[in-house]
Amino acid sequence: MPKYLVRLVHMHESFRRAELHALAEVAGVEMEILKYDEDSPFCIIHLPSEAAARSLISRSILSQGIHELWGEGSTYDSLHTSVRDQTGSKWSQFEHTPFRFTIDSFRGTRSPAEQNNIIESFSYMGFDGPIRMKDPEASFRVFEDYDFKASEPKYLYLGRFIAASGRHAKTTFDLKKRHYISTTSMDAELALITANIALAAPAKLFYDPFMGTGGFPIACAHFGAVVCGSDIDGRSIRGTGGSARKGQTGKMDVMGNFTQYGLEASYLGAFVSDLTNTPLRIPALDRSSRGGYLDGIICDPPYGIREGLKVLGSREKLGETELATHEDRFKQPNYIPPKKPYSFTAILDDILSFAVSTLVENGRLSMWMPTANDEDIELIVPTHPCLEIVSICVQPFNKWSRRLLTYRRLAEADMPQGFLDVAVKEYEKGVKADDLNDFRRKYFEGFKEFKESERLRLDPGGVEQMQMPDSKGVSGRWRGKEREKEK
Amino acid sequence: MKLLTLNFLTCAIKTCKSSPASFPLHPRDAELEVVEADLNLAFLKNILPRLMWDELRVIASELGLPALPETPPSKADLSIPSPTAPAPATTLQLDPEAIDAPENPPVVESDVEEETPSQTAVDLHRILLETCITEGKLVCGNCGHEYAVKEGVANFLLPGHLV
Numbered sequence: 001m002p003k004y005l006v007r008l009v010h011m012h013e014s015f016r017r018a019e020l021h022a023l024a025e026v027a028g029v030e031m032e033i034l035k036y037d038e039d040s041p042f043c044i045i046h047l048p049s050e051a052a053a054r055s056l057i058s059r060s061i062l063s064q065g066i067h068e069l070w071g072e073g074s075t076y077d078s079l080h081t082s083v084r085d086q087t088g089s090k091w092s093q094f095e096h097t098p099f100r101f102t103i104d105s106f107r108g109t110r111s112p113a114e115q116n117n118i119i120e121s122f123s124y125m126g127f128d129g130p131i132r133m134k135d136p137e138a139s140f141r142v143f144e145d146y147d148f149k150a151s152e153p154k155y156l157y158l159g160r161f162i163a164a165s166g167r168h169a170k171t172t173f174d175l176k177k178r179h180y181i182s183t184t185s186m187d188a189e190l191a192l193i194t195a196n197i198a199l200a201a202p203a204k205l206f207y208d209p210f211m212g213t214g215g216f217p218i219a220c221a222h223f224g225a226v227v228c229g230s231d232i233d234g235r236s237i238r239g240t241g242g243s244a245r246k247g248q249t250g251k252m253d254v255m256g257n258f259t260q261y262g263l264e265a266s267y268l269g270a271f272v273s274d275l276t277n278t279p280l281r282i283p284a285l286d287r288s289s290r291g292g293y294l295d296g297i298i299c300d301p302p303y304g305i306r307e308g309l310k311v312l313g314s315r316e317k318l319g320e321t322e323l324a325t326h327e328d329r330f331k332q333p334n335y336i337p338p339k340k341p342y343s344f345t346a347i348l349d350d351i352l353s354f355a356v357s358t359l360v361e362n363g364r365l366s367m368w369m370p371t372a373n374d375e376d377i378e379l380i381v382p383t384h385p386c387l388e389i390v391s392i393c394v395q396p397f398n399k400w401s402r403r404l405l406t407y408r409r410l411a412e413a414d415m416p417q418g419f420l421d422v423a424v425k426e427y428e429k430g431v432k433a434d435d436l437n438d439f440r441r442k443y444f445e446g447f448k449e450f451k452e453s454e455r456l457r458l459d460p461g462g463v464e465q466m467q468m469p470d471s472k473g474v475s476g477r478w479r480g481k482e483r484e485k486e487k
Numbered sequence: 488m489k490l491l492t493l494n495f496l497t498c499a500i501k502t503c504k505s506s507p508a509s510f511p512l513h514p515r516d517a518e519l520e521v522v523e524a525d526l527n528l529a530f531l532k533n534i535l536p537r538l539m540w541d542e543l544r545v546i547a548s549e550l551g552l553p554a555l556p557e558t559p560p561s562k563a564d565l566s567i568p569s570p571t572a573p574a575p576a577t578t579l580q581l582d583p584e585a586i587d588a589p590e591n592p593p594v595v596e597s598d599v600e601e602e603t604p605s606q607t608a609v610d611l612h613r614i615l616l617e618t619c620i621t622e623g624k625l626v627c628g629n630c631g632h633e634y635a636v637k638e639g640v641a642n643f644l645l646p647g648h649l650v
Contacts, residue, residue: 205530264524265616271488280496281497330648
């Protein structure tokens with residue numbers, strides 16, 4: 001099978017491999033990752049054909065494009081040898097083709113003169129066609145991979161450009177240009193990646209139980225899925241009228257967002273509901289039932305910090321008179337149902353069991369979950385016997401991080417015997433949000449850090465890192481000076 | 488909300504869920520709106536086995552919509568067989584333009600798989616994905632609880648005494 005080089009972007013590193021695997025599954029192509037490093041944006045994969053490469057990369061968010069691998073090596077000499085050996089037979093195809101030759105240095109730069117020399121060193125390939133920097137028919141690229149602050153690249157590749165990725169969607173769906181967002185809207189890039197990892201695709205049905213202003217459903221609809229959502233706060237779905245943006249008037253709502261992107265045909269609608277009292281059908285979990293109906297569930301549940309984690313119910317048990325008052329007044333238009341804070345670990349488990357009942361076989365659940373970085377006990381990744389963990393991706397912040405957990409619903413035949421009588425778990429008890437949500441409490445305590453001595457004992461390398469000067473602005477000029485000093 | 492959502496919604500009260508009468512929810516005083524949308528044949532085919540057909544028929548008749556057939560269509564019913572299949576001779580006679588290019592290799596084009604939706608698919612699409620409830624109520628057939636629909640968004644939050 002031919003080898004291809006995926007030029008990844010060097011951010012959200014832990015999501016990149018999960019996205020590639022998901023893309024291969026959606027495109028239905030057999031892919032094998034031959035070389036991948038969290039510290040490098042160059043990934044080498046096996047794919048059956050160029051067509052497979054095109055369909056794989058077309059909806060990728062965390063890459064720039066895919067190239068046919070023409071050669072590789074740790075020095076230019078070995079790169080040239082490898083190019084001669086592997087692609088000598090292909091040169092004649094491009095003899096008269098208009099072409100472009102460029103250099104892509106990761107963590108390094110080359111002066112124009114050096115670039116010219118490198119490009120000229122490939123002249124033995126004998127391309128006589130016109131050089132065309134804009135819209136060439138064939139585009140070749142030398143990839144240089146440098147170590148941090150190194151003056152010479154550690155590894156080199158030559159690739160022929162096949163197709164660009166779908167990364168432009170990140171700009172299209174940018175929150176800054178979206179008409180209607182809220183304080184906790186998910187960044188467009190991460191929402192699109194989540195939709196990719198959850199396998200959103202044409203003909204599928206996706207649901208978001210904590211939709212807010214609809215960021216995730218929009219991302220899924222972009223990839224062709226039909227979507228619906230719900231939220232406990234109806235105001236976020238209907239919109240309260242008015243807009244915080246300058247020069248914008250009129251009502252803003254979730255529907256308006258879909259219209260903005262021309263995706264309204266994929267939007268089934270939304271409803272106001274609480275996941276612990278969901279109005280959705282919960283098919284009985286026995287083998288005779290017709291099973292689930294959702295192809296994917298994708299959500300960012302409230303962490304209880306900027307968005308409160310509440311469910312229906314009252315903090316204190318209602319007395320008889322209060323019950324009577326509710327019964328009396330619930331039909332009045334201004335009636336607001338009581339809500340109470342809820343345990344974070346409990347809602348995660350609720351999402352899992354909801355997913356088990358409503359997802360189709362092999363349907364995916366992708367949800368975000370926060371966790372403190374310096375925690376003595378790591379917040380445990382919730383599990384369910386009928387869900388298999390597909391990937392765990394981490395987005396680190398300063399003192400906390402959040403993880404994207406992706407699960408696959410097992411086929412009924414693969415479900416373990418007796419999964420229905422899963423032991424009832426004990427959750428945090430209490431009526432205040434702080435009692436119910438460990439993460440929230442630690443967040444507001446400022447994630448009390450380890451004592452410095454403790455930290456050094458655990459991570460002696462940390463000292464060196466702390467003393468390292470600011471790494472920004474590492475450039476060729478800087479490197480040049482270092483080189484001169486050495487001489 | 489589009490009518491297809493009613494295929495998935497029941498009463499939110501936990502004790503109602505086990506009763507068969509809680510599904511489907513019955514629309515009452517419903518205002519309907521038709522919002523035209525492109526027909527998504529692949530989605531219709533995928534969702535077809537997940538439709539609760541008998542219940543959808545009840546909803547359609549309660550809303551005064553054209554009656555759905557008694558038995559659910561099959562996936563094959565949703566698309567018109569491609570002209571290359573069974574009777575190519577008759578299509579040639581019916582279509583005068585086709586005679587101009589009789590040896591057109593339609594086999595190559597059928598690789599692209601642009602299927603034409605049948606009338607059944609168009610009707611189903613109209614009811615499930617173009618008809619929306621904008622105002623009204625959804626009523627549980629078991630407990631009689633009414634869920635209000637406002638501005639196309641249904642409210643399933645339960646009052647304090649029912650949680």
